[in-house]
Amino acid sequence: MTDTWMETIYGICLRYIAFFRIIPPVDLEKKYFKKPCTFDYATAIVLYVFLVGLGIAHVSVQTIEMNRLKFNGNVMALNYTRIILSFLLLFLTIVTSLRYKTWNVLGRKIDIFHKHPSQSKDILPWISAFLFGHLASIFLNYMVYYTASSELNMSTWIIFVATHIILWYQFLETMIIWLILEKIRITLRRSLKQLELNFMNVRQARRYYFHSIVATRYFNKIFGYQIAINYAHWLILFEAVCFNIAERSNPGKFQTDFLMGWKVIFLICLFLVFNLLNLFSVVISCDNTTSESLKLMDRCYELQEKFDRSTFEYQELQALAFYAAHNQLRFTAADLFEIRRSSMLALIATSTTYFIALVQFY
Numbered sequence: 001m002t003d004t005w006m007e008t009i010y011g012i013c014l015r016y017i018a019f020f021r022i023i024p025p026v027d028l029e030k031k032y033f034k035k036p037c038t039f040d041y042a043t044a045i046v047l048y049v050f051l052v053g054l055g056i057a058h059v060s061v062q063t064i065e066m067n068r069l070k071f072n073g074n075v076m077a078l079n080y081t082r083i084i085l086s087f088l089l090l091f092l093t094i095v096t097s098l099r100y101k102t103w104n105v106l107g108r109k110i111d112i113f114h115k116h117p118s119q120s121k122d123i124l125p126w127i128s129a130f131l132f133g134h135l136a137s138i139f140l141n142y143m144v145y146y147t148a149s150s151e152l153n154m155s156t157w158i159i160f161v162a163t164h165i166i167l168w169y170q171f172l173e174t175m176i177i178w179l180i181l182e183k184i185r186i187t188l189r190r191s192l193k194q195l196e197l198n199f200m201n202v203r204q205a206r207r208y209y210f211h212s213i214v215a216t217r218y219f220n221k222i223f224g225y226q227i228a229i230n231y232a233h234w235l236i237l238f239e240a241v242c243f244n245i246a247e248r249s250n251p252g253k254f255q256t257d258f259l260m261g262w263k264v265i266f267l268i269c270l271f272l273v274f275n276l277l278n279l280f281s282v283v284i285s286c287d288n289t290t291s292e293s294l295k296l297m298d299r300c301y302e303l304q305e306k307f308d309r310s311t312f313e314y315q316e317l318q319a320l321a322f323y324a325a326h327n328q329l330r331f332t333a334a335d336l337f338e339i340r341r342s343s344m345l346a347l348i349a350t351s352t353t354y355f356i357a358l359v360q361f362y
Contacts, residue, residue, distance in 0.1 A: 010114055010123050013130055013175075021047060022093055022172045024100040031113040033103040044094055051094075051165075055087040058162040072247060078240040085233045086166045089226060093169055096222050106218040109211040110183040126182065130175055137171050140270055167274065170230070174278040177223055181285040184219070184329075187212045188292045195299045197306065202316040209296055209324060216289075216329045227282060228333035231347060234275045238351040241268050279344075286331035286339040293329040297321050 011028045018026050024033040025040060036044075059080065066076050096102075107113060114123060141164045191208035194201045244265050300321035307314040331339040 021097040033100045057158045061158050082236045089229045109215040224334040235351050242355045287341045297324045
């Protein structure tokens with residue numbers, strides 16, 4: 001596949017993501033995010049009204065079905081919370097897509113629009129994951145439709161449509177987050193390339209590192225609350241799966257007249273895995289980007305050993321190492337906690353603890 005084809009597919013993917021209001025409208029010729037026009041604001045309002053109506057209808061249908069089947073009260077509460085968090089995530093995504101100035105600052109600091117076609121191989125994994133994710137999402141939505149129509153005997157399409165939209169937005173959001181984090185890592189690698197012994201440009205290295213810091217700060221502004229909601233959404237979904245399995249395995253312990261079928265439990269587990277993969281990919285990408293930034297300090301200390309303390313090069317490297325040490329890249333979920341690999345283990349431990357505590361009430 002030639003670079004031209006890669007660039008074309010990459011542009012189509014960006015326009016596709018912008019169409020669903022994950023990012024602002026893009027101008028691929030001028031390489032920037034366009035200011036939302038009246039049509040864009042009107043579209044956002046229409047989407048808001050549609051999502052509010054769909055959310056109310058979704059809750060209503062779920063309430064009717066759960067009351068008819070006499071679900072356990074805790075499971076009903078978990079389902080309501082999960083639905084609210086899902087639609088809140090959609091609302092935040094649409095709101096952030098209107099902040100074109102913030103997106104343009106981010107686009108100027110990192111190469112979102114891929115202004116260097118010679119590096120087209122860097123976008124090939126992203127394009128492949130984008131296409132493969134669509135196939136996985138289509139399969140999961142087919143399973144939702146099949147189960148909803150056969151196991152729960154629902155005569156409405158509301159739950160299917162709502163679930164489909166939620167899955168689609170979660171996937172597209174994950175893909176754009178993965179893309180931005182990859183671009184930040186590329187910027188950090190450019191900074192390291194400026195510290196080659198034969199061709200050393202400390203000022204340029206500091207400039208690239210500064211761009212990655214600014215990009216990280218704007219990344220946190222755009223996606224911080226969305227990532228925090230994704231954490232909460234996965235936790236609630238995990239609790240719901242545990243309750244359903246516990247009810248099915250030990251029906252005498254729980255006060256309920258309805259036991260969820262194993263087919264539905266399997267479907268909910270697929271949702272759990274899909275959300276976990278989305279969340280895990282974001283966490284791993286954030287942690288890898290943070291680790292990439294630490295290489296700059298190691299490189300500065302390594303080069304300092306090759307120069308005398310009185311030289312100008314040594315002083316520049318020392319200043320850059322000091323700057324990097326006091327301005328490290330930090331990815332946070334709305335400043336609530338830092339996004340690292342350890343946060344995933346903490347999330348699983350917290351979810352398990354909550355489930356055990358809830359079960360003790362019975």
